[in-house]
Structure formats: structure tokens, C-alpha cells
Amino acid sequence: MTLRKKKFAKKKEEILHSAINIIAERGYHGTTMEDIASNLFITKGSLYYYFKDKQELVFQSQIMLLLRSIDNMIAVQLEDILIAEKLRKAMRVHVTYLLRERSGFEMMIQPDHLFSKQQLEEIVSLREQYGTYFDQMINDGIEEKVFHVTDSKIVRNIILGAMNWVTQWYSPKGKKDVTEIADTIADHLMRVVIKN
């Protein structure tokens, strides 16, 4: 009974992981159900036992990614450290997560036409929630007078953009490993907010 359900849930997750990986590589349209399935050594027909259709499958992957990133941020949020250190840590976590998971970042870019209105609303809301953690930290820093005063929304977007772009240029073959890159990026971006 519960065993069955657990297996079902586990398989579902496996499929989502497969989807995330392949879509990260080839984009939504470039990824076929066949691709996702064969990656797990099953036939594409099976996918429909777990998900209504491709859109739903991809949507779930997206949500999964977002929820995980949010969890990351919550963990950082809870730490009891100076605000500047907290923001720096958030940056490091964000970048390493991005590079380690190679997360279906592709999808995060203009998902507008891939999903239904309802699905989009959910995605946008989660994205916004994620961004809010950064706003919060920035505002805290401003209040504590360690960050210079600015429009936290814009600063947040600058920071997120600089970080997200890392997937475009980072190569594991370079001199720096993921952690070092994350540190370097965080160091540079702290300069955007910190008072001098």
C-alpha cells in the first residue's frame, strides 16, 4: 500500500531528474519524451503513466528546482551571522547550486510560452519568493547602514543576473573549481552593495 505509493513517488522523481538534466542541455523543444525516457531505460509510453503530458512533466521539474533553491535560501536566512556575511553566503550558495546541479536553468529563461497561465503564475510566484530573500537581505543591510542605500529590487536583479550568467561561461576545465568561482563572484558582487 504505502510501499506502492513510495515506489510511484520515487519513480516520478527519477523521471523529473532525467527531464531536468536533458532539458538543461537541449532546451524544452529540443527535448523529446523519447529522450527523457531512454535516459532511464524505459519507453516513452511509460512516462504517461506518471504524468498527464509533456507540459505537466516539465512544469513539475521546474517547480522541483525552484523549491529546492528556496530551501537553500531559507537555510541561509536562518543563520545567525552579520548581514553582509549572510548575503555573501547566499550568493555562494546560489552559484554553487547552479553549477553543481547544472539545473534546468534553460527553463528559467522566458518560460512564458511553455506553460499554461496557472502554471506560469505558480512559477512566477516562486521565483518572486526566491528574489524576496535577497531583497530582504539587502534591505537589512541598508537599515544596518552597512550597505549603501539603493533600490533593492534593481540591485537584486543585478546580482541574480551576474550569478545566473555563470552557467554560460564557467568551464570545469578552467583553473578555478566551483567553490572558488562562487567565492570570487560573491566577493565582486559584494562591492555593489557594501558601503565604502
Place this chain on the structure above:
Amino acid sequence: MTLRKKKFAKKKEEILHSAINIIAERGYHGTTMEDIASNLFITKGSLYYYFKDKQELVFQSQIMLLLRSIDNMIAVQLEDILIAEKLRKAMRVHVTYLLRERSGFEMMIQPDHLFSKQQLEEIVSLREQYGTYFDQMINDGIEEKVFHVTDSKIVRNIILGAMNWVTQWYSPKGKKDVTEIADTIADHLMRVVIKN
């Protein structure tokens, strides 16, 4: 004779523009030849009179965008102003170009699987050329001791990322217009490099 060729070239350009716009909206796979054609009130058959296939058409669009951005940078490069001002100007130009043209930015992200090896090489090379202008400015600033010393490649990527991301969040409905956004972003990003 030359008239003919001019018309041919002009039509080709029109098609490229159409392609750029639609692909910017719907992505490569989401855009059909039919879409590109009907946008110009012609049939898709005509497209094949001008371009060998879809890949070639899209490739040309991409090149067109890149060449135009590079022209922008060359113009900035030639200006006789202080290096810090030059970099700031480059940033402003980059962001306004991005937002104004809504350029087929979509394509610029992981075009890996859309193009042939040869095509990719050309794209990567142009991208790199573009990035080099920024490296140059950053290095100049370091030499003149107005920018603090860092790895210019990484700083360049941070800056480009922060700027490119603007297409994801900027809404013309907001308070700031394109120029203001460009200025604000440039101001913030200057803090990454400038000595304090």
C-alpha cells in the same frame, strides 16, 4: 544589375529582422518558417529562395545581431574619454541595445545544439570578440590605477551577466524608462571595478 542585388540583400535583411523578432519571443523551436514568412506577408516557400534552410536563416540572424553589437562597442572604444567613463558608457550602450532591440537574446543562450560546428565557431568567436572590448577597458582601468586589480575575464562575465539579465526582469510599464535603467545598472556595476 546592382539594383537587383540590392533588392535581394534588402529582402534578406527583412527576413532576418522578422526572424530575430519572432525567435526572441518564441525561441528557436517555437518559431516556424511559416511564422517568419507570414510576418512579412509572404509564404514560407519564398524563404527558401533566400536561405538554404532554417538553420542557415537563424544563423545569419545571430551573426547580424552580434555584428551590430560589436559595431556599438567599436564606437564606444573610439571615444576619447576617461576609461571609467568609457566603461560606463559601454554598459549603457549594451543595456539599451538589448532592451530596445529586444534582440534575439534567446538565441544567445546555449545555441550549442542549434548550429553546426562551423557556425558555432563563428558565433563563439564573435562573442569572444565582443567580450574582449570589455576586457580591454577593464585592463586599461587597472593599468591607470582607477580600477582595482582583478581577473578581468571574470569581472567581464559578471558585468555581462548582470546586464544581459535585464531582459528577464525589465518591464516598460515600470517607473524607469530604458535609459534610466541602463544608467542605474551602469552605476551599480561601476562599483565592482572602481577603486574606493
Place this chain on the structure above:
DNA sequence: CAGAAAATTGACTTGACGTTTAAAAACTGA
């Protein structure tokens, strides 16, 4: 204005891929 060249059309072919379905296989609990 006539003939040639260029440009456009639209119907057709082809292949790919999402989705459905009926049957087979695997699994579960008694």
C-alpha cells in the same frame, strides 16, 4: 512591349514527435 530572368506561390512529401491503446509483464498479498 516582348521575352527573359527573378521572385513567389501553394500543394505535396517526409519525418519527427506527442499521445493513445491494447496487450504483455511484473509485482503483490493471501
Place this chain on the structure above:
DNA sequence: TCAGTTTTTAAACGTCAAGTCAATTTTCTG
């Protein structure tokens, strides 16, 4: 072991879009 249930499969279907091409229209030129 076996009946019943869940899961997987293989094949087929329908759709959609890329690419082709012979026929037609438009444009140019002498």
C-alpha cells in the same frame, strides 16, 4: 502458487512543421 492489480511495453495514430518543386506571376531590360 495464483488471482488480481499495477506497471511497462510496442505499435499505431494524428498532427505539425521543414523542406521540395513545378507552375505561375512579377519585375526587369533591351
